[in-house]
Amino acid sequence: MNVPSCETHPGCITCGDVGVPMRVIEVGDAAAVCLDREGKRHEVAIDLIDSVGTGAWLLVHAGVAIAAVDAPAIGGRGPR
Amino acid sequence: MKFVDEFRDAQLGRVVAGQILAAADPGRHYKVMEVCGGHTHSIYKYGIDDLLPEAVELVHGPGCPVCVIPxxxxxxxxxxxxxxxxxxxxxxxxxxxxxxxxxxxxxxxxxxxxxxxxxxxxxxxxxxxxxxxxxxxxxxxxxxxxxxxxxxxxxxxxxxxxxxxxxxxxxxxVPPLRALLESPDLRLDGFIGPGHVCTVVGARPFEFIPVDYARPLVISGFEPLDILHSILMILRQLQEGRCEVENQYTRVVPRExxxxxxxxxxxxxxxxxxxxxxxxxxxxxxxxxxxxxxxxxxxxxxFALPGVRVADPKACQCGEVLKGVIKPWECKVFGTACTPDHAIGTCMVSPEGACAAYYNYGRFAREKEAV
Structure with a gap:
């Protein structure tokens, strides 16, 4: 299982408060398997999210999902 | 990638930059603090400061978790x-x-x-x-x-x-923000709020800023369009005489x-x-x-910890940088004795540190030329 690391990012993504959007492809009891931007698989703890389903988008920080990303908001809330 | 690429659209960025130009009063100087080091990093990585009118100055805040460790x-x-x-x-x-x-x-x-x-x-x-x-x-x-x-x-x-x-x-x-707002040597007009912190704590902890200090705060995402949009929202609050906590990063941050x-x-x-x-x-x-x-x-x-307090190196001015009082390049050792490869101060260690962000994205050369 690959994890985002300081070796491939300019600096430590955890130190930098970076939240990574990932798409859920498989849901287990306390963890989900997610895909990141490059299509890499990650095991992500989902204890802090109310309900997680396959296809959902999560904001992941330090291996833990800290928020569900709200897909419907994307079109209407930006500066366009 | 979804939730990333659409917020890096250069054409839209130029449109929002134009809206910022229109919203900024050229006779006024706006100092806006980005609280989070992640924002500092994005601002210099994407050259967002180059898109802003001279009337708008971004001041870097204390939100780099590495930089504040004594x-x-x-x-x-x-x-x-x-x-x-x-x-x-x-x-x-x-x-x-x-x-x-x-x-x-x-x-x-x-x-x-x-x-x-x-x-x-x-x-x-x-x-x-x-x-x-x-x-x-x-x-x-x-x-x-x-x-x-x-x-x-x-x-x-x-x-x-x-x-x-x-x-x-x-x-x-929140406590360091309150300390900054109490600081007599720092005048700020508004805040770009820390989007990922707010994902956890929500918007409420920041409501003291408009209430007690009459400054707007806009909770912001970290992509270039997020940051530009947040700056625009701050300027519009100031233009319209409003002062509140607004949430630009609604795709991720629930109010609670x-x-x-x-x-x-x-x-x-x-x-x-x-x-x-x-x-x-x-x-x-x-x-x-x-x-x-x-x-x-x-x-x-x-474990037995030494627990000894150690004073910061005298040459290092991380404290003033963290408070937004000086720009990184104004520090005496910036880019000479203190570089990312040989950091004296913590702000030069993490890419989210203001000094490293300046150094890594070429602001070092530009600012020196300006001097």
Missing amino acids: MGRVDDGIAVARQEGVIFTCFGDMLRVPGSELTLLDAKAQGADVRMVYSPLDALRLARSNPRREVVFFAIGFETTAPSTALTLKRAKAEGVLNFSCICNHVTI GNLRALEVMAEVFELRPHFEWRGLGFISQSALKLSAAYRDFDAELR
């Missing part, structure tokens, strides 16, 4: 890392933060078993697979990161992984935050009476320690 805490970590049988774990940038004599990376080179982890859960895995070793996690970060440490400790307690412990350096963002994360944090942590911030000094109730229920996992109780 040298004495690094020394404490190194002292534990050197103990027999210890596997010492921490996030990547923390390895290069200077203590009074060494960094954790130096200690590793001298034989200490120091390992980088991406998640505190990785440190817990190490503890499970090395039951005869003491695995210590050096926890840093704001409220974005604290839930992952709390969740890890909760799992460690539930599973009885007693060879795992934590040196807790988690800090909270992440209640589950807050619940776990409340179980595992309690506020420290005071904590030293690099460059800012001691700030009351600005950091977290493990609660009594988790004292068995508190490395500060398990």
Whole structure:
């Protein structure tokens, strides 16, 4: 299982408060398997999210999902 | 990628930059602080400051979790890392933060078993697979990161992984912001709020800023369009005489935050009476320690820590940079004695540090030419 690391990012993504959007492809009891931007698989703890389903988008920080990303908001809330 | 690429659209960026130009009163000078180091990094990576009119100045805030760790805490970590049988774990940038004599990376080179982890859960895995070793996690970060440490400790307690412990350096963002707003040498017109911290704590903790200090704050995402849009929202508040907490990052930040994360944090942590911030000094109730229920996992109780306060190097002006009083390039050692390869100050260590962001994205040369 690959994890985002300081070796491939300019600096430590955890130190930098970076939240990574990932798409859920498989849901287990306390963890989900997610895909990141490059299509890499990650095991992500989902204890802090109310309900997680396959296809959902999560904001992941330090291996833990800290928020569900709200897909419907994307079109209407930006500066366009 | 969804949720990323659409917020990096250059054409839209130019449109919003035009709207910012129209909203800014050319006779006025706006100082807007981006609280979070992640924003600082994005601003210089994408050249957002180049798109802004001269009337709008971005000031870098104290929100880099690596930059605010004082040298004495690094020394404490190194002292534990050197103990027999210890596997010492921490996030990547923390390895290069200077203590009074060494960094954790130096200690590793001298034989200490120091390992980088991406998640505190990785440190817990190490503890499970090395039951005869003491695995210590050096926890840093704001409220974005604290839930992952709390969740890890909760799992460690539930599973009885007693060879795992934590040196807790988690800090909270509101007390230093209040300290900055009380500072007489800093005039600010508005704040770009820390989007990922707000994912956890919500918008409410920031409402004192418009109420008590009459400054707008816009919770912002981290992509270039997010930041430009947030600056525009701040200028429009000022233009319309409004002053409130607004949420630009609605695709991620609920107004009430992440209640589950807050619940776990409340179980595992309690506020420290005071904590030293690099460059800012001691700030009351600005950091977290493990609660009594988790004292068995508190490395500060398990190991003897030197606990010696170390003054910052005299040449380093990280404190003024963290407060936004000076720009990184105005520091005496910026780009000469202090570089990312040989950092004197913490702001040069993490890419989210203002000095490293300036240096890495070529602001060093530009600013020097301007002088």
